[in-house]
Amino acid sequence: MASLNRNRSQHQDAGGIYIHFPFCVSRCDYCSFVSYIHDRAVAKRYIDTLKSELSLWAELYGKDSNAGPKVFDSIYIGGGTPSIAEADDWNVILGFIHDRFQIAPDPEITIEANPGTFDSARGRDWRSAGINRISLGAQSFVDSELRSMGRFHNSHDIIRSVNSLKQANFTNLSMDLLVGYPDQSIQSVGESLGKVFLCDPCHVSVYLLEIKSGAAICESIRTGCLKLLDDDLSADMYELVCDLMFRHGFEQYEISNFCRDSRRSVHNMKYWTDGFYLGVGAGAHGRLENLRYSNYCAIEEYHACVEEGRYPWETTINLDPHTRMIEALIMGLRLNRGVDLIGLSDRYSIDVGAYVMNRLSTLNMYNLFEVDERTIRLTQRGRLLSNVVFERLL
Numbered sequence: 001m002a003s004l005n006r007n008r009s010q011h012q013d014a015g016g017i018y019i020h021f022p023f024c025v026s027r028c029d030y031c032s033f034v035s036y037i038h039d040r041a042v043a044k045r046y047i048d049t050l051k052s053e054l055s056l057w058a059e060l061y062g063k064d065s066n067a068g069p070k071v072f073d074s075i076y077i078g079g080g081t082p083s084i085a086e087a088d089d090w091n092v093i094l095g096f097i098h099d100r101f102q103i104a105p106d107p108e109i110t111i112e113a114n115p116g117t118f119d120s121a122r123g124r125d126w127r128s129a130g131i132n133r134i135s136l137g138a139q140s141f142v143d144s145e146l147r148s149m150g151r152f153h154n155s156h157d158i159i160r161s162v163n164s165l166k167q168a169n170f171t172n173l174s175m176d177l178l179v180g181y182p183d184q185s186i187q188s189v190g191e192s193l194g195k196v197f198l199c200d201p202c203h204v205s206v207y208l209l210e211i212k213s214g215a216a217i218c219e220s221i222r223t224g225c226l227k228l229l230d231d232d233l234s235a236d237m238y239e240l241v242c243d244l245m246f247r248h249g250f251e252q253y254e255i256s257n258f259c260r261d262s263r264r265s266v267h268n269m270k271y272w273t274d275g276f277y278l279g280v281g282a283g284a285h286g287r288l289e290n291l292r293y294s295n296y297c298a299i300e301e302y303h304a305c306v307e308e309g310r311y312p313w314e315t316t317i318n319l320d321p322h323t324r325m326i327e328a329l330i331m332g333l334r335l336n337r338g339v340d341l342i343g344l345s346d347r348y349s350i351d352v353g354a355y356v357m358n359r360l361s362t363l364n365m366y367n368l369f370e371v372d373e374r375t376i377r378l379t380q381r382g383r384l385l386s387n388v389v390f391e392r393l394l
């Protein structure tokens with residue numbers, strides 16, 4: 001197991017805390033996340049173990065740490081479906097975090113919520129607990145698509161949930177859409193986006209379907225029950241999304257993310273800007289100064305480790321400067337603003353411009369990226385084919 005050494009000189013910027021709640025009402029057909037069917041008693045024990053894991057981290061980064069506290073300005077409760085946990089569970093966890101960690105004034109505190117799993121009273125409880133941002137998993141407003149995805153909710157549930165959030169005074173609302181699903185069409189994607197605009201969120205994440213092993217949809221595709229869309233149609237859908245977002249006043253700031261009024265996700269920006277974040281909970285990922293880790297996905301292994309007072313790491317990777325530079329480059333290229341080559345070179349004492357030229361020279365003619373004196377960024381075409389660029393940079 002890797003050892004932990006705090007090296008505060010490398011990261012003075014505020015960090016984030018990600019909390020994973022791996023329980024859902026049912027399992028969606030495309031899901032490859034760490035999630036189990038919700039059971040109240042199991043979830044209760046899990047919340048206790050989250051507190052124990054947070055205590056381990058507090059020794060290293062909390063208010064009483066020997067090296068001095070690290071400041072955190074974002075907390076993200078993701079899943080799974082954390083909106084099915086009792087609101088008091090998050091009240092307890094957030095109170096615990098505020099007690100043990102140095103939290104910046106006015107932090108961004110997000111919870112992922114699925115339509116149909118909460119009402120306005122629960123929304124108000126979240127507000128009282130300090131939660132100020134919602135990421136709502138709408139995915140589509142077309143009921144036949146939601147059924148095909150195996151979603152628990154229908155389009156009316158989405159509208160009801162948005163109304164509940166407005167009644168609870170949430171103004172920072174993000175909505176997720178899934179695009180490129182079998183049976184979707186250009187028209188249906190446009191229809192869903194039109195309904196999203198009526199809900200008036202300030203942030204929208206649009207994910208192109210990615211199929212990973214373990215998802216139920218793999219079997220449906222193998223047996224011919226569902227047929228994947230061809231790449232050109234998925235690309236047309238993505239272009240439609242970018243165009244409609246722009247026409248409705250949204251800025252695209254990342255390959256899959258759009259916002260109004262500069263309301264970018266403070267937490268997710270840490271992933272794309274070489275930031276620091278703790279990942280807490282089964283299957284959570286974290287990134288420290290020189291270490292990347294992922295926690296055990298299996299609940300029992302997760303509990304056992306934490307209850308023995310150990311970090312519940314299933315994998316760890318020690319990050320040398322070269323590896324960190326490549327990660328920062330690839331993650332930073334997801335942002336429309338691109339990567340500051342000189343800043344990154346200074347940070348890691350590596351000539352990043354030369355590295356990029358060397359790796360990407362054979363892609364020059366394909367209009368996938370553009371480079372000026374100090375910045376590299378993907379073009380619109382490059383955002384569609386980002387994996388081609390990223391693979392070359394590895």
Ligand code: SF4
Binds near residue numbers: 026027032033081137
């Ligand atoms: S709600 Fe999210 S985490 Fe839960 S099963 Fe569906 S896709 Fe997976």
